[in-house]
Amino acid sequence: MGLLDIKGLKVSAGSHEILKGIDFSIEEGRTTVVFGPNGSGKSTLMGAILGLPGFNITAGSIIFKGRDITALPVHERSRMGIGLAFQYPPAVKGVRLSTLLDNIKNGDEDLHTYSEMLNMDQYLDRDINLGFSGGERKRSEILQLMVQKPDLLLLDEPESGVDIENISIISRALNLILEKDKPLRKRKRSAIIITHTGYILDYMRADTACVIVGGYILGCGSPSEILAEIREKGYSQCMECYRDMVRRDTGAGQET
Amino acid sequence: MQDKRLDEIISNENSRLEEIGYGGGLPSCGNFLVMDASVLESMYAASGLEIIPISDAIEKYPRVRDELYFSLVKKDKNEYTRLASGARPVGYYIRVEPGVKIEDPVQAAFMLASTGGTQVIHNIIDLGQGSGLNILNGCTTSCQVFQGKHVGITEVYVSEGASLSYTMLHNWGKDIEVYPVTGIHVEKNARFVSNYAAMTAVKKLVAYPTAWVEAGGSARFHSIIYSKNNSHFDMGARAVLKGxxxxxxxxxxxxxxxxxxISRQMIEGLTTGCKGHMECSGLLLDEKAVIHTIPELKGAHPDINLSHEAAVGRISSKELSYLMARGLTEEEARSLIIRGFLDIGIEGIPPRIHDIIEDTIKKSVRGSV
Structure with missing residues (x-):
């Protein structure tokens, strides 16, 4: 059994079905990168794993640490060890970043060590994300995860809207959280990284890559090979696989 | 005998008084305690400072009687000023000599101790040139009193170059009516800061303090209100920039x-170089709640700069989800957002007073973490 096991997951937003039957799992200590074009269902997958509102699970199950969490509220999933770095985190006016960190910290860590590593020291007394640039928001997200210490990190487009310097800072911190300096068998934390450009892989190593298109996972394999293929051919080849899958699921085009 | 009675009363009402910042071993340079119409404590322990009952001040100082008493607040302004002008004056007169700056605050408390009674208070604050003072006022009821009325007249004179930080904590009950009437004269280059917090239910509270500000002077009004039950607040402030x-x-x-x-705020800029800014924000937690903000600006000279921001709304569901994704329950997340909303980052008030306001907010907001 993996750290996370998803079976037959279908998720709708409003009346629109976005995930159309996902099977997915991740082992302890592993990092999986999920590729997919815009609108393919990557963020929906993350929202469903964490239980964010707006994502209605219509079928399937999500098992985390051996427990079915499909119906658990978001804060309980978070407390069980799932942490999300939002792609577009909101500003929370009036609540200082340090206040939130004090409330969520999981251990006696010195906040300043982490905040220095992420160049966030001078932002601790500011309202969460208020007036932050794109890079500052991403660094704030990673700082929160460092303090929260989840067992499963969900990283939603960690490199989008971020310059090279910030990607380098963020990935250094993520490599530390994910214990990338240790041999694979000794790593405890896992991560699912969403990306549609793959730039983050220049800075972090993933063990597996999966491609999601149109609400289906089309396949998983070597991150470097899949990325090379996407960079060469774009998602067009994947789209062809997707159309095959739709035909199979709906029976469209079959002879009667 | 008096001391024994005072000790008993303070002991019985200890927690109520401490909630409004009175006693509790807090540092202070003077104390003034009124229960109903009785002055139970009136003392001061700093040179250049005097705290005496207003009735004594009227006898002792012709200036108080002739120039300060019912000068900034007119006797016939409304039914409450008329009521106060006809009653024996009960309240404090606080005077600071020119040039004397005092860090530890004056603690003053006004307690309504008789059910159904009406407490009428008249306070005068008189700061000499270049002086400085912090005052922590608290108003509350005895723990057995649920009905009553409080009328409070306050006249504040901040002389040239002086600085006054005036903090008021209200801790009333759901059947108490409160009618403060306040006038402030901020002289040349003087500074007046008012911090107001009302965090408990009240039947009706109507207040609209007015500051008249002379050249180079400044007036700041900061208020936080947490409305519960069927409270009716009609609260605001007005600054008239004369100089x-x-x-x-x-x-x-x-x-x-x-x-x-109802939150009504007004800044009037009457002459050259006046600057004013106001922010009126409201957070509605339930369909039973109504917030009506009325920000007003009046300019009477082309060389002024007045602005305002106003917003009324609910807690953002995105912000709630975001905090819950970090492991906070919905109630904890709401509490954090509400406390953050009420934290207006007041500058220049003593840390202890800041802590009391923070504690008040924490106790009032459910689910505080």
């Missing part, structure tokens, strides 16, 4: 679970 380069800032934050809060 050149005078300034005002009004920040009002209202959170309402239930009841009506």
């Amino acid at each position: 050149e380069d005078s300034g005002a800032e009004i920040i009002s934050r209202v959170v309402s679970e239930a009841g009506i809060v």
Whole structure:
């Protein structure tokens, strides 16, 4: 059994079905990168794993640490060890970043060590994300995860809207959280990284890559090979696989 | 005998008084305690400071009687000023000599101790040139009193170059009516800061303090209100910028679970170089709540700069989800957002007073973490 096991997951937003039957799992200590074009269902997958509102699970199950969490509220999933770095985190006016960190910290860590590593020291007394640039928001997200210490990190487009310097800072911190300096068998934390450009892989190593298109996972394999293929051919080849899958699921085009 | 009675009363009402910042071993340079119409404590322990009952001050100082008493607040302004002008004056007269600056605050408390009674208070604050003082006022009821009325007249004189930080904590009950009437004269280059917090239910509270600000002076009104039950607040502040380069800032934050809060704020700029800014924000927690903000600006000279921001709304579901994704329950997340909303980052008030306001907010907001 993996750290996370998803079976037959279908998720709708409003009346629109976005995930159309996902099977997915991740082992302890592993990092999986999920590729997919815009609108393919990557963020929906993350929202469903964490239980964010707006994502209605219509079928399937999500098992985390051996427990079915499909119906658990978001804060309980978070407390069980799932942490999300939002792609577009909101500003929370009036609540200082340090206040939130004090409330969520999981251990006696010195906040300043982490905040220095992420160049966030001078932002601790500011309202969460208020007036932050794109890079500052991403660094704030990673700082929160460092303090929260989840067992499963969900990283939603960690490199989008971020310059090279910030990607380098963020990935250094993520490599530390994910214990990338240790041999694979000794790593405890896992991560699912969403990306549609793959730039983050220049800075972090993933063990597996999966491609999601149109609400289906089309396949998983070597991150470097899949990325090379996407960079060469774009998602067009994947789209062809997707159309095959739709035909199979709906029976469209079959002879009667 | 008096001391014994005072000790008993303070002991019995200890927690109520401490909630409004009175006693509790807090550092202070003077104390003044009124229960109903009786002055139970009136003392001061700093040179250059005097705290005496207003009735004594009227006898002792002709200036108080002739120039200060019912000068900034007119006797016939409304039914409450008329009521106060006809009653024996009960309240404090606080005087600071020119040039004397005192860090530890004066603690003053006004307690309504008789059910159904009407407490009428008249206070005068008189700061000499270049002086400085912090005052922590608290108003509350005895723990057995649920009905009653409090009328409070306050006249504040901040002389040239002086600085007054005036903090008021209200801790009333759901059947108490409160009618303060306050006038403030901020002289040349003087500074007046008012911090107001009302975090408990009240039947009706109507207050609209007015500051008249002379050249180079400044007036700042910061208020936080947490409305519960069927409270009716009609609260605001008005700054009249009379002198050149005078300034005002009004920040009002209202959170309402239930009841009506009318937040009326006004800045009038009458002459060259006046600057003023106000922020009126309201957070509605329930359909039973109504917040009505009325920000007003009046300019009477082309060389002024007045602005305002106003917003009324609910807690953002995105912000709630975001905090819950970090492991906070919905109630904890709401509490964090509400407390953040009410934290207006008041500058220049003693840390202890800041802590008391923070504690008050924490106790009032459910689910505090």
